[in-house]
Amino acid sequence: MKNFAKLIAAAAIATVWLPAYSQTESTKRIDKRQANQAARIEQGQKSGALNQKEAARLQKGQAHVQKMENKAVADGKVTAKERARIEHAQDKQSSKIYREKHDKQTAK
Numbered sequence: 001m002k003n004f005a006k007l008i009a010a011a012a013i014a015t016v017w018l019p020a021y022s023q024t025e026s027t028k029r030i031d032k033r034q035a036n037q038a039a040r041i042e043q044g045q046k047s048g049a050l051n052q053k054e055a056a057r058l059q060k061g062q063a064h065v066q067k068m069e070n071k072a073v074a075d076g077k078v079t080a081k082e083r084a085r086i087e088h089a090q091d092k093q094s095s096k097i098y099r100e101k102h103d104k105q106t107a108k
Contacts, residue, residue, distance in 0.1 A: 026073075026077070026078045026083075027069060027072075027073060027078055030069055030083070030086055030087070030090070031069075033090055034062065034065065034066060034069070034090070037062060037090070037093060037094060037097060038059075038062060040097050040101070041055055041058050041059060041062070041097060044097070044100070044101045048106050049100075049101040049102070049106065050100055050101060051105055051106065054100045054105065057100075058093070058096060058097055058100060061093045061096060062093060064089070065086065065089045065090055065093055068085065068086050068089055069086055072085075072086060
């Protein structure tokens with residue numbers, strides 16, 4: 001059952017992140033950071049530092065940031081203001097990942 005849950009989580013991550021790689025040159029840095037943060041969540045799940053509920057909440061936050069990026073890219077140009085908003089959301093998400101991975105809760 002655990003392997004099935006991991007497979008579902010990996011498929012969900014791939015569904016959200018793969019479209020990001022095909023986007024414009026102007027979002028390369030954002031895409032790279034999104035992939036890095038997704039890897040941090042996955043690593044936390046594997047190590048047991050994140051339980052299922054924490055990982056799901058963090059993945060939902062990552063999906064929200066991805067939606068922000070997709071919306072910004074939709075018109076073909078990511079403005080400085082849009083980029084700043086996305087990067088701020090990524091900063092907040094990064095802090096949440098760190099906080100969840102370093103709290104006392106662990107996966108059982």
